[in-house]
Every structure is written in structure tokens, then in C-alpha cells.
Amino acid sequence: MCQNISRSCKNLFFKVALVIVVSPIVYVYFEPTVNWLKSLNYPSVPKHDVCGDICINALKTPNQIQIAASSQGGDLDTILLIWMWPFGQQFDLGLCSSMYDIHGCHLTVDKSQFNKAHGILFHHRDINGDLSNMPKLPRPPFQKWVWMNMESPSNSRQRSNLNNLFNLTMTYRQDSDIMVPYGRISENTGGKKHDEIPHKNKLVCWIVSNWNSDFKRSKYYEELKEHISIETYGNHSNGRISNQDYSDVVSSCKFYLSFENSIHKDYITEKLYKPLSLGTVPVVLGPPRKNYEEFIPGSAFIHVDDFNSSKELAEHLKLLDQNDDLYRQFFTWKEHFVASASIFGPDQACHACDHIRRNKNYRVVNDLNSWYWG
Numbered sequence: 395m396c397q398n399i400s401r402s403c404k405n406l407f408f409k410v411a412l413v414i415v416v417s418p419i420v421y422v423y424f425e426p427t428v429n430w431l432k433s434l435n436y437p438s439v440p441k442h443d444v445c446g447d448i449c450i451n452a453l454k455t456p457n458q459i460q461i462a463a464s465s466q467g468g469d470l471d472t473i474l475l476i477w478m479w480p481f482g483q484q485f486d487l488g489l490c491s492s493m494y495d496i497h498g499c500h501l502t503v504d505k506s507q508f509n510k511a512h513g514i515l516f517h518h519r520d521i522n523g524d525l526s527n528m529p530k531l532p533r534p535p536f537q538k539w540v541w542m543n544m545e546s547p548s549n550s551r552q553r554s555n556l557n558n559l560f561n562l563t564m565t566y567r568q569d570s571d572i573m574v575p576y577g578r579i580s581e582n583t584g585g586k587k588h589d590e591i592p593h594k595n596k597l598v599c600w601i602v603s604n605w606n607s608d609f610k611r612s613k614y615y616e617e618l619k620e621h622i623s624i625e626t627y628g629n630h631s632n633g634r635i636s637n638q639d640y641s642d643v644v645s646s647c648k649f650y651l652s653f654e655n656s657i658h659k660d661y662i663t664e665k666l667y668k669p670l671s672l673g674t675v676p677v678v679l680g681p682p683r684k685n686y687e688e689f690i691p692g693s694a695f696i697h698v699d700d701f702n703s704s705k706e707l708a709e710h711l712k713l714l715d716q717n718d719d720l721y722r723q724f725f726t727w728k729e730h731f732v733a734s735a736s737i738f739g740p741d742q743a744c745h746a747c748d749h750i751r752r753n754k755n756y757r758v759v760n761d762l763n764s765w766y767w768g
């Protein structure tokens with residue numbers, strides 16, 4: 395083709411040479427641009443639209459029951475006796491099949507069923523210090539006692555007389571026999587188009603029911619409010635807030651401070667899941683970001699640890715307030731997932747029963763004390 399150094403051949407040669415010479419320049423030219431973008435330091439701008447692998451696995455198996463499912467699928471008539479209503483709050487005992495698709499479970503509070511019950515549910519906070527309200531009859535050999543506690547170790551009284559008493563632990567922790575998170579992200583299988591972002595007329599909100607100036611969250615709040623205005627509700631000075639008001643307030647804020655009262659691995663409560671389900675971007679204070687990402691997409695929230703100071707966080711929130719495109723990126727996960735807060739009581743009871751129905755193995759929780767508080 396290029397036997398003679400014809401005009402067109404020279405042209406081709408020059409074009410190729412030009413590309414070869416120019417590409418590093420283009421590369422060098424664009425690279426600083428990328429760095430410059432990076433140096434802008436948008437730590438919480440979504441890195442991935444959907445849930446990461448760990449997150450998806452965790453979410454598709456909301457408790458460990460499914461993983462451990464025995465092949466025969468379990469007995470059809472498993473009785474779980476709820477020994478005490480958790481925090482004295484009664485709930486509908488007939489929700490397992492309709493709400494959780496758990497069949498073959500019979501929940502009861504009738505203590506005369508003691509000898510027949512496959513499992514007995516005990517709520518930590520309601521167990522008397524001297525165990526005087528625990529069953530006195532000998533335990534049938536097949537029966538499993540479930541220790542339920544959704545409070546963090548900081549918020550629960552340590553008890554050494556509970557060792558060698560239970561067969562199963564049920565908490566929010568991943569290392570429990572039965573893990574029941576405070577909420578979950580599930581795949582949006584309904585084919586329903588995801589909700590629009592609700593109308594916003596407030597920037598940052600916080601509803602606090604348990605003010606304690608020693609909590610890390612209170613200290614952070616005191617700092618943050620020096621740099622950005624925060625609407626607060628529910629502090630004892632302003633009175634408590636109803637459920638309806640809660641939803642209205644939370645959904646009308648661009649950001650909600652999902653600040654946990656104590657910092658523990660996996661202790662990620664409804665303070666996160668409710669705002670997520672109400673169309674608000676949670677700003678979380680709790681365990682490290684990595685831990686959150688085991689439960690929810692990394693692009694759905696802002697972590698206070700993403701910033702060097704509360705001032706930087708405030709500046710970032712103000713920037714997102716001015717930039718609708720950046721703000722909307724926090725909602726792209728909703729194209730594939732929906733968030734829901736779990737319902738305290740039925741969620742635990744149904745999953746405990748299902749676990750017992752499917753798992754016949756022998757198990758004793760020897761040292762509950764050091765496992766939970768150690």
C-alpha cells in the first residue's frame with residue numbers, strides 16, 4: 395500500500411504518528427482532571443448504584459434460618475411459647491404466614507402448652523434478676539429456650555446467672571444463632587416503579603428521644619449544629635412525637651441524623667431503616683461504614699466517619715443541598731431495592747419458631763455472659 399511515499403500514505407503516517415504522540419498528552423491532560431475531581435473529596439458520593447456482594451448476600455438471607463434449612467423442610471406443627479410479652483407489648487400471633495411466608499408455626503402465650511412447646515421465647519429485659527419468673531417444670535428433652543435481646547450490650551444489664559440456660563441466641567448480631575436485624579433491604583420484586591423523592595422543606599433533622607450528653611452522638615450533634623442548622627424534635631423539652639408526625643417530619647427532610655445511642659458491631663437500628671424507607675438520606679453514626687455496607691447499599695447513606703470534621707460534613711451537606719443531581723444519586727438503589735423496618739415482636743417470634751422448626755440439632759449456650767458482654 396505504501397510502496398511509494400505518496401501523499402495519502404504520508405497523511406496516514408502522520409495521522410498514526412499524531413495519535414501515538416498525542417495520546418499520552420490527552421492522557422496526561424485528563425489524568426490531572428480526574429485527580430482534581432478526586433481531590434474535591436466527595437467521600438460519600440455513591441460509588442455503586444446497587445448493593446455490593448456482601449450486602450446482597452446478607453439481605454437475601456435476612457436471617458440464618460434459610461441457610462441452615464434442613465432438607466426435609468421441618469415439622470409442620472412447631473409450637474413456640476412466648477413466655478413473656480417483650481417489654482409487655484402484645485402483638486398478633488397469627489402473622490407468620492402472611493407477613494413472613496413462614497408456615498407450620500404456631501405461636502402461643504398459653505403457659506399450659508409448656509410440655510408440648512418446641513421452643514420457648516424469653517426476652518432479656520423481662521427476665522427477673524433472681525429468675526423467679528422463669529419456668530419451674532423440668533424441660534422436655536426436645537425443647538429449646540431462646541434468649542431474645544435486641545438491645546446493645548451497653549443498653550442491657552449484664553447477667554451472669556443466664557449461662558447454661560438457653561439453647562439459642564436471637565439478637566441483631568450476625569453471630570447469633572438467629573439473627574434478626576432491625577430492618578432490611580429486599581429486592582424490589584413487585585415490579586413497582588420506585589417512589590419519587592418526597593417533597594423536602596427541611597435540610598437536616600434529628601428526632602431524639604433519649605438525650606444523654608455523654609453519648610457520642612450528643613457530642614457530635616453539638617459540634618455539627620455550629621456549622622449547619624438542624625431541626626430537632628422529641629427532646630424532652632419539646633415533648634414526644636407521634637408515629638404520623640414522625641413519618642411526616644422525616645420524609646420532609648433531605649437528611650436525617652441516624653445516630654445510634656451506642657456503638658457496637660451490627661447495632662444498626664430502625665434509626666437507619668425508617669428514614670431509608672421514608673425517602674430520606676440517613677447520615678449515620680455507629681459502627682464503621684464497612685459494617686453498614688453488609689446490610690445496605692453503600693450509596694444509600696452518608697457516614698460521619700467519611701469526613702475529618704463535623705464542619706466538613708456540614709459543608710458537604712450544604713453542597714448536596716445545592717446540587718440536585720448529586721443528591722438524587724443517593725436514591726438510585728431504590729430502582730432495585732426497597733427498605734423496611736422490622737416489626738418488633740412478630741419478626742422475632744416468627745423467625746425463632748421457623749428456626750426451631752428447621753433445626754433439630756442439640757445446642758447449649760454455655761457462656762452467654764461473655765459472648766454478649768465480653
Ligand SMILES: *[C@@H]1O[C@H](CO)[C@@H](O)[C@H](O)[C@H]1NC(C)=O
Nearest residue numbers: 602605615626627629630631
Ligand atoms: C436536649 O435537651 C438538653 C437538656 O435540656 C440540651 O442540652 C440539648 O441541647 C437538647 N438537645 C436537642 C437535640 O435539642
Ligand SMILES: *[C@@H]1O[C@H](CO)[C@@H](O)[C@H](O)[C@H]1NC(C)=O
Nearest residue numbers: 433434435700701702703706
Ligand atoms: C482529611 O484528613 C486526611 C488525613 O489527615 C487528609 O489527608 C485529608 O486531606 C483531609 N481531607 C480534607 C478534605 O481536609
Ligand SMILES: *[C@@H]1O[C@H](CO)[C@@H](O)[C@H](O)[C@H]1NC(C)=O
Nearest residue numbers: 536558559560561756757758
Ligand atoms: C438446651 O439447653 C439445656 C440447658 O443447658 C440442656 O439441658 C438441653 O439438653 C438443651 N436442649 C437441646 C434440645 O439442645
